[in-house]
Amino acid sequence: MPLEPAAVSDFLTALQRMGLTSPGEHPHIEPLAGGVSSDIVRADLARGPVCVKRALPKLKVQADWQAPVERNRWEVAWMRTAAAVVPDAVPAVLGEDAQLGMFAMAFLDEAAHPVWKARLRDGHIDPSFAAEVGAHVARIHAATANDAAVRARFDTGHIFFPIRLEPYLIATGRTHPDLAPVLEDIAHQTGARQLALVHGDVSPKNILCGPHGPVFLDAECAWYGDPAFDAAFCLNHMLLKCLWRPQWTARYLDCFARLATGYLEGATWEPGTELQARVARLLPGLFLARVDGKSPAEYVTQDWQRDAVRRVARRFLQQPVPNVAAIAQAWREDSAHWPRHDE
Ligand SMILES: Nc1ncnc2c1ncn2[C@@H]1O[C@H](COP(=O)(O)OP(=O)(O)O)[C@@H](O)[C@H]1O
Ligand SMILES: [Mg+2]
Incomplete structure (x- = not known):
């Protein structure tokens, strides 16, 4: 336009x-x-x-x-x-x-800085790049954790709620009324934490693949809050990409694992078990949100895709697990029931 x-x-x-x-x-x-x-x-x-x-x-x-x-x-x-x-x-x-x-x-030209989303879609699926994404996000979180000045500068909870927590988690609870209390609880617990500087939109569409590694764009949801949100948000995309190109599910799940490890290894500001448990709680909520919230993923267009997300996300919302690998494993097992997709 x-x-x-x-x-x-x-x-x-x-x-x-x-x-x-x-x-x-x-x-x-x-x-x-x-x-x-x-x-x-x-x-x-x-x-x-x-x-x-x-x-x-x-x-x-x-x-x-x-x-x-x-x-x-x-x-x-x-x-x-x-x-x-x-x-x-x-x-x-x-x-x-x-x-x-x-x-x-x-201005970062596209030839030298392709968008990660396009690379993932086209089969350039590089788990070590995913690990770098995780490590960079963790470095930003670690460097800003417990920093009163950064916290004061990013007092944006009044924006983060309406542009992230409401449209994803609260809105999804309206589609799944039985899960509304748990989704609301996740939203409110997340919104109440003030631990580090969160980007708020760590999605492959906002990450360029530059000559020196990932370049993060689009930080308009920046908020001093719960770093688990960034990790869960990006991990969610690794699950969703399996629906886009099911033949590369195993490779996207390698990216998931490396992203999670890259992130958690750099998470020095709080016990890893607590952080990971929050990521693992947010993840199924955000996953379900990309099917039944206000901003469905544009490549999720078919009923089998929506049903698959609902099966796995609902299960982990009802019975939370403390580690993200269990969620990826369930997704991997679920993919065996998807329509056949050959390489
Ligand atoms: N510094 C930049 N140099 C070149 N292209 C950019 C730059 N920043 C953004 N873009 C392009 O514009 C698109 C949208 O930018 P983004 O900041 O994500 O905006 P929005 O908030 O509207 O999503 C990006 O996906 C990228 O293709
Ligand atoms: Mg953007």
């Missing part, structure tokens, strides 16, 4: 105010595809291409999924905080215009 003239004008104003363009410079501005919650553009400046992002008041996926535009502020703040911990794992922030709710970052 082309940008409205008013939006183009806002991007130009912001670039000027951020000091990225000279007076009289009129760069070409091109919308980028893929964003669901923002206008995101490539601007070709005299200094080279940059990427500028602005949060939109409503997500394009779901009309009643409101998300305050102020979240752009926390996205930049997350990028800056993460850059101090894992500099290669975030795009360099080039400027911010808080008044217009925009920020500029280095």
